[in-house]
Amino acid sequence: xxxxxxxxxxxxxxxxxxxxxxxxxxxxxxxxxxxxxxxxxxxxxxxxxxxxxxxxxxxxxxxxxxxxxxxxxxxxxxxxxxxxxxxxxxxxxxxxxxxxxxxxxxxxxxxxxxxxxxxxxxxxxxxxxxxxxxxxxxxxxxxxxxxxxxxxxxxxxxxxxxxxxxxxxxxxxxxxxxxxxxxxxxxxxxxxxxxxxxxxxxxxxxxxxxxxxxxxxxxxxxxxxxxxxxxxxxxxxxxxxxxxxxxxxxxxxxxxxxxxxxxxxxxxxxxxxxxxxxxxxxxxxxxxxxxxxxxxxxxxxxxxxxxxxxxxxxxxxxxxxxxxxxxxxxxxxxxxxxxxxxxxxxxxxxxxxxxxxxxxxxxxxxxxxxxxxxxxxxxxxxxxxxxxxxxxxxxxxxxxxxxxx
Amino acid sequence: xxxxxxxxxxxxxxxxxxxxxxxxxxxxxxxxxxxxxxxxxxxxxxxxxxxxxxxxxxxxxxxxxxxxxxxxxxxxxxxxxxxxxxxxxxxxxxxxxxxxxxxxxxxxxxxxxxxxxxxxxxxxxxxxxxxxxxxxxxxxxxxxxxxxxxxxxxxxxxxxxxxxxxxxxxxxxxxxxxxxxxxxxxxxxxxxxxxxxxxxxxxxxxxxxxxxxxxxxxxxxxxxxxxxxxxxxxxxxxxxxxxxxxxxxxxxxxxxxxxxxxxxxxxxxxxxxxxxxxxxxxxxxxxxxxxxxxxxxxxxxxxxxxxxxxxxxxxxxxxxxxxxxxxxxxxxxxxxxxxxxxxxxxxxxxxxxxxxxxxxxxxxxxxx
Numbered sequence: 001x002x003x004x005x006x007x008x009x010x011x012x013x014x015x016x017x018x019x020x021x022x023x024x025x026x027x028x029x030x031x032x033x034x035x036x037x038x039x040x041x042x043x044x045x046x047x048x049x050x051x052x053x054x055x056x057x058x059x060x061x062x063x064x065x066x067x068x069x070x071x072x073x074x075x076x077x078x079x080x081x082x083x084x085x086x087x088x089x090x091x092x093x094x095x096x097x098x099x100x101x102x103x104x105x106x107x108x109x110x111x112x113x114x115x116x117x118x119x120x121x122x123x124x125x126x127x128x129x130x131x132x133x134x135x136x137x138x139x140x141x142x143x144x145x146x147x148x149x150x151x152x153x154x155x156x157x158x159x160x161x162x163x164x165x166x167x168x169x170x171x172x173x174x175x176x177x178x179x180x181x182x183x184x185x186x187x188x189x190x191x192x193x194x195x196x197x198x199x200x201x202x203x204x205x206x207x208x209x210x211x212x213x214x215x216x217x218x219x220x221x222x223x224x225x226x227x228x229x230x231x232x233x234x235x236x237x238x239x240x241x242x243x244x245x246x247x248x249x250x251x252x253x254x255x256x257x258x259x260x261x262x263x264x265x266x267x268x269x270x271x272x273x274x275x276x277x278x279x280x281x282x283x284x285x286x287x288x289x290x291x292x293x294x295x296x297x298x299x300x301x302x303x304x305x306x307x308x309x310x311x312x313x314x315x316x317x318x319x320x321x322x323x324x325x326x327x328x329x330x331x332x333x334x335x336x337x338x339x340x341x342x343x344x345x346x347x348x349x350x351x352x353x354x355x356x357x358x359x360x361x362x363x364x365x366x367x368x369x370x371x372x373x374x375x376x377x378x379x380x381x382x383x384x385x386x387x388x389x390x391x392x393x394x395x396x397x398x399x400x401x402x403x404x405x
Numbered sequence: 406x407x408x409x410x411x412x413x414x415x416x417x418x419x420x421x422x423x424x425x426x427x428x429x430x431x432x433x434x435x436x437x438x439x440x441x442x443x444x445x446x447x448x449x450x451x452x453x454x455x456x457x458x459x460x461x462x463x464x465x466x467x468x469x470x471x472x473x474x475x476x477x478x479x480x481x482x483x484x485x486x487x488x489x490x491x492x493x494x495x496x497x498x499x500x501x502x503x504x505x506x507x508x509x510x511x512x513x514x515x516x517x518x519x520x521x522x523x524x525x526x527x528x529x530x531x532x533x534x535x536x537x538x539x540x541x542x543x544x545x546x547x548x549x550x551x552x553x554x555x556x557x558x559x560x561x562x563x564x565x566x567x568x569x570x571x572x573x574x575x576x577x578x579x580x581x582x583x584x585x586x587x588x589x590x591x592x593x594x595x596x597x598x599x600x601x602x603x604x605x606x607x608x609x610x611x612x613x614x615x616x617x618x619x620x621x622x623x624x625x626x627x628x629x630x631x632x633x634x635x636x637x638x639x640x641x642x643x644x645x646x647x648x649x650x651x652x653x654x655x656x657x658x659x660x661x662x663x664x665x666x667x668x669x670x671x672x673x674x675x676x677x678x679x680x681x682x683x684x685x686x687x688x689x690x691x692x693x694x695x696x697x698x699x700x701x702x703x704x705x706x707x708x709x710x711x712x713x714x715x716x717x718x719x720x721x722x723x724x725x726x727x728x729x730x731x732x733x734x735x736x737x738x739x740x741x742x743x744x745x746x747x748x749x750x751x752x753x754x755x756x757x758x759x760x761x762x763x764x765x766x767x768x769x770x771x772x773x
Contacts, residue, residue, distance in 0.1 A: 264663035265663040315572075382571070
């Protein structure tokens with residue numbers, strides 16, 4: 001019994017805090033939402049990722065001329081500084097080591113399939129003996145360990161690195177450069193230009209500009225856009241939103257952003273709640289994964305379908321066609337997964353490569369929709385229309401079956 | 406734990422149990438299991454105050470529909486928690502079932518029924534393994550189900566590579582997405598609402614059957630329950646099977662509601678445990694109502710919806726959930742304890758020899 005008073009006190013404290021928790025959420029003074037976007041994404045994040053110079057550069061690059069055959073967009077690049085690789089020229093088949101961030105989303109899986117088919121071609125032509133791959137499973141530490149393993153024990157003749165995150169992987173990439181072997185970085189960037197070449201499509205700002213401009217042209221001032229974002233902290237994704245948010249603000253469009261983790265349950269809940277609060281005229285996505293769930297939320301609520309930007313993932317393109325919505329599919333060129341191996345082929349021959357290899361990145365507008373659907377008929381929902389592997393062996397079965405090594 | 410009732414106590418207990426309906430109702434509301442209903446009503450009222458259109462019948466019924474999967478999971482988790490164990494594998498079972506449906510059914514309507522049966526068999530089997538390892542091998546359920554969670558997650562990762570596959574046939578998805586159209590006032594009754602009602606009724610009935618009574622006794626004091634001749638190992642194993650089967654039903658509804666994605670079901674075990682705890686069910690077993698667990702799920706989802714409506718960042722969600730677990734466990738444990746001490750005080754003075762735990766049973770009836 002001696003603990004009775006203490007227990008009562010604890011109970012009271014606990015009960016009070018529970019009440020306080022409930023009370024503070026019902027406080028009517030917090031119900032006035034002071035500009036949705038400000039509440040959902042702190043000012044600091046925006047300034048951290050927005051880069052006016054990069055924005056302007058990518059704005060220009062969207063309409064730039066690309067060097068090379070338009071039939072082979074994975075080899076095209078914007079004219080610029082070239083890197084002389086004559087001292088890296090070698091004879092015979094080489095061993096390539098690939099430190100991959102992950103294959104945990106359909107975009108990376110599609111690219112991974114394409115890359116392996118490209119590898120077969122280069123193995124047959126005697127350029128590459130083998131490719132040893134380590135999958136970091138979205139973990140920075142794992143990938144750093146993978147790269148260090150390659151350097152020390154991999155017996156690698158060249159490195160391909162698809163970094164998991166920008167800052168954390170920089171030192172490891174530098175260590176790979178110090179070996180004097182060719183280093184090819186692609187997709188996400190790192191904070192060093194020591195790599196032989198850095199391959200990427202134009203970039204996140206271009207995506208944001210294309211998509212947000214499309215929505216702004218179709219919507220009125222004061223209209224509501226819900227922005228569905230996968231996760232924070234990845235440069236290529238943050239840049240997409242940074243550019244889009246700027247354009248929405250300039251056009252007086254009210255945009256609220258949410259992180260969904262690409263979980264369709266989350267996406268549906270978010271949209272249902274938004275539709276219960278008021279009408280939503282537009283959906284902006286930083287990646288197409290989950291786009292179908294977003295459209296379904298409108299269907300289930302019996303509301304008018306929104307103007308929308310998704311991605312060139314087949315599930316979205318098919319739903320777009322089926323519902324006839326007004327949409328645009330921004331593209332983060334999936335064919336870039338072929339380019340690192342082809343770049344190594346050039347490097348092994350001692351041919352010069354662009355120091356920064358900027359690949360084309362063109363969205364799919366409504367008038368090209370049928371064409372892309374037809375080209376990718378029979379492909380699974382997680383396939384990306386601009387995967388660029390139509391001329392590789394195994395097409396189309398390997399992509400249809402999603403055969404991954 | 407071991408004490409008997411003096412005649413005067415017994416009459417007090419009887420009087421308490423024979424009190425008028427109104428009084429019993431009010432008394433029930435003061436227990437944690439009853440208070441969650443008050444909390445739920447308060448949260449719903451707050452949401453409607455913030456956003457009146459939420460209270461319209463058709464949006465409200467949809468809210469119930471979309472909360473059904475987590476409420477069903479909470480009901481399943483209740484069986485395990487009230488028997489004194491944990492089921493951490495629940496979220497992974499949901500994910501695995503979602504992926505199973507996506508991969509095996511595809512666009513073939515004819516496969517819907519066989520795959521559904523397979524999924525239930527799979528769910529029951531996982532529960533059986535969890536239960537048998539916990540009860541017969543005496544590995545703490547926390548460890549068993551944690552192991553099961555990781556094993557299933559690994560399997561899903563191996564199967565999918567971590568990315569979404571195509572959605573299964575629409576006929577299958579209708580279970581979680583469709584409903585009875587053209588209902589007056591409501592407009593539509595989503596199938597998940599009907600399924601939730603059925604599951605809740607079944608669970609309510611089961612807890613009033615000898616099985617339910619034995620389950621609570623086994624959670625409260627397994628040794629005493631075993632001494633009365635109850636097969637504690639089998640009672641608890643069935644609780645694990647009920648939990649995995651509930652997760653399977655949630656998974657089926659989620660495939661319809663959301664679609665196939667390896668992230669569906671992520672964190673479900675913790676949301677379900679939070680809901681059960683918020684429903685006043687005591688961790689460690691032996692106390693709590695099954696429908697309060699379902700109400701806990703609704704209160705939790707309402708709270709998240711409210712936070713969403715008032716513009717609180719969704720990144721706060723996990724912190725809120727964590728705070729709720731701690732506060733609710735503290736509040737529930739202390740309240741039950743005080744209740745027990747209060748009624749048991751006269752009996753304790755008598756210091757009786759060890760006997761059956763009658764007083765527990767009697768005084769518990771109002772609380773269950």
